[in-house]
Amino acid sequence: MQTPSATASTSRVLEHPAREDIRLESVLHALSDPMRLLVVRSLAAAGTEQSCSVLDLPISKSTTTHHFRVLRECGVVSQIYRGTAKMNALRRDDLEALFPGLLDSVLTAADRQAERPGEDR
Amino acid sequence: MQTPSATASTSRVLEHPAREDIRLESVLHALSDPMRLLVVRSLAAAGTEQSCSVLDLPISKSTTTHHFRVLRECGVVSQIYRGTAKMNALRRDDLEALFPGLLDSVLTAADRQAERPGEDR
DNA sequence: GTCAAACTACGAGATACTTCGAACTACGAG
């Protein structure tokens, strides 16, 4: 049940919010989950798009799917299918245009917090 | 059931997290609620401490109490009793020391978003 | 066509969040 003339290389298409539909509250909420913050930090550290599975999170696959969907639906990441993999990328440009400096300050804050003593337990 | 020699001007004391106990995830979660974000923006705009009641939020008193407590318990605001009023202040210094630039970027982002077309409905 | 890999969809359980009203406490004014 899909449009007959689908995309050439990629068939399944995923819905993303337009830049102007991204809400600050939703972004903050998305980043407030430890697992999702970890995902965002990993994507930022990688610099390029990453598949869902390379992150190796300590949660089940279905939970991983859930978190990536939350991140996509609130506008933090973009996702496209490449073959059997689903690649994820931070929407840096959109976030920077809407909320200048926000993502960087969150990433810096997360890094600093991770380096705080007793953070590894 | 309170220490006999209580504070002179203020009797009731409120628990606040120490600076090093403030967690990024908790702060982001606190700010992700529209009502609490509104409170934080008002406190930032005022610059000085404000009582709970001057904000005139479109919610009930008990809900207001709840939101202020969330903000205090996660380290975003400090609260002290002054007579019958409870004064609230942003913990700007603590937040800036832990998460440089974060609060300002959130406040700027919130202001910008509030000015976006069709934001008043 | 068959198979494995990667991801999704669905339902369910447990927990957490937001909101409220009603009854209560603390404080200052008179």
Add this chain to the structure above:
DNA sequence: CTCGTAGTTCGAAGTATCTCGTAGTTTGAC
């Protein structure tokens, strides 16, 4: 002492969130 103001506490209702396992789909490789 009495009263009003400011805020709290205590359920409770409704909703949302996080997590999982199981079963399914899509894709590329053989």
